[in-house]
Amino acid sequence: MARWPVALVTGASSGIGRAIAVRLAADGSDLVVVARRKDRLEALAEELHNRHGVDVEVLVADVTVPEQLAAVEDRLRTGEPAVDLLVNNAGAGGQGPFAEQDLDHHDNLVRLNVLAPVRLTHAALERMLPRGHGGILNVSSIAGLQPLPNVATYAATKAYLSSFSHALHEEVRHRGVSVTALLPGFTRTEFHEAGGINRTVVPGPLWMKSDVVAKAGLRAVARGRAQCVPGPVYRVAAAISGVTPWALSRRVLGAVLGTP
Secondary structure (H helix, E strand, C coil), rough: CCCCCEEECCCCCHHHHHHHHHHHCCCCEEEEECCHHHHHHHHHHHHHHHHHCCCEEEEEECCCCHHHHHHHHHHEEEECCCCCEECCCCCCCCCHHHHCCCCHHHHHHHHHHHHHHHHHHHHHHHHHHHHCEEEEEEEHHHHHHCCCCHHHHHHHHHHHHHCCCCCCCCCHHHHCCCEECCCCEEEECHHHHHCCCCCCHHCHHCCHHHHHHHHHHEEEEEECCEEEECHHHHHHHHHHHHHHCCCHHHHHHHHHHHCC
């Protein structure tokens, strides 16, 4: 039997979310896949059903839109079959001076990277805790470990998500529910292109494959770990971040990230 009989994955149409859905299906999990792009979700559902024989429910939703987010919350609270694993993967980024970007951009980042995971996690826990079983994997980022000038809002939302995940991990770990923060570094997906980030400025060895990140995250939540940082380079970076004063790191990173 699959570790997670039914899993709901947001942002499942591409990147890390898609890689997580593929791995879950290969392990025998039935899925609820959530994203804005119906065509991609339907193609993914057909592929996973044909390849692994799992049931895949398509739920088209933009989780920055309150009514559509509410539909996903309702699926978690009352839909059948009940969801055993929630993967909060939907997210967005962007690069540039805070004051020079449209305020709606920042508002959207907070809605997508913070508000949606908070509301979906609350909905999932309403059902998981009474059952004494469940898992929540929140896809954060190593970017949340330090203040990042010119990526200020994105980094701050990921810092929130990581802190939130750690706190919930401690709250529910003795009640049969595992909450894990996944902190990937640079991963080869559409994410960086959508955020206007130039891949050429990042050395090749720093890029990870989405499948490797997905495997690490799913292993961590299955083992009840509070945090997962995939890749030895990023684990070292995370350790250094923990002892580096923000006054130093913000100046160094500000110089590195000064030009979008």
